[in-house]
Amino acid sequence: MKRLLDMFWTFFKIGAFTFGGGQAMIPLIETEVVSKKKWLSKEDFLDIIVISQIFPGAIAVNSSIFIGYRINGLLGAIIGLLGVVLPSFFIILIIAIFFMKFRDYYYVDLVFKGISAAVPMLILMAVVSLSTSLKKSYGNLIIILASLASILFLNVHPVIVILLSGLYGVIFLGKKVK
């Protein structure tokens, strides 16, 4: 019981203090779970992070479930997940309540006019940083353009684009990743 509470609190801290999501959480999780609490070996931890990134969904969510299972089975997984999700949930709930009351106030609106001009640029930077880790090849460039065009001009659902590109990878790129 004490261990479960300890685990909940650890994941709660991870959920409450990692801004920027995903990648930013990994070092913090490692410090808490591997270095301090010694719940997992470093190798186990790295395996879990690799798979958490491969799987769909948020890395923090995936890894908290994996680590929870390791520490205390199904109950551990549920508690790890709750720990990492609840801080966001409550913070956003509070913000959403205030947001709906004050969004149309003059100065709040001005602040969000500024923020909304920054958002596309943050998205553009995400594109840039993802692109730098991608191999520069005509094949990749064609997939980028095809996926962009299918959304912009053909109104294809993103799920279809993801499934088709995954299928393309399985059929044509299997040898490359070996």
Added chain:
Amino acid sequence: MSIIIKIFLSFFKIGAFSFGGGYAMLPLIEREIVNSHNWITYKEFIDIIGISQMTPGPIAINSATFVGFKVSGVLGAISGTLGVISFSFILVSIANHYISKFKDSYILKAALAGMRPALIGLILSVFISSGRESFKDFKSIIIGIVILGLLLINKLHPILIIMISGVLGVIFYSF
């Protein structure tokens, strides 16, 4: 079908197909929540992205909670959040026992190699659609250029970027 179930199912779909985490979820959220269901406006979609940058936790949870609350109050928020994490929970529960098999799976790696460039195209489409919504006047374009400059010169933390852009909004638009 009850709205609470609809929220759950939409976010379940988002959780199940969001490979690559973070920004890679935006195209799915845009399609499901803004375009298909009209649960929030495009302006609110951009607001939520901005808010997610300032608050801790994954953007998926932030947007699920926010949208769920907006559509159907606290129950909606719970339903959206449960929806977006459910697929992860099922998948990890299955994979937990075969962790090494998944880690070394060529099929998974090959699928991801195909998806990665496609995800970049998808996120690029959100850049274009959000740009269309955000850059409607001269002032917003100036703020955008200043922010892009800051991002390129200095790798400032997103929270700082959001704060600076909020201040710029007040300065530019109150005159």
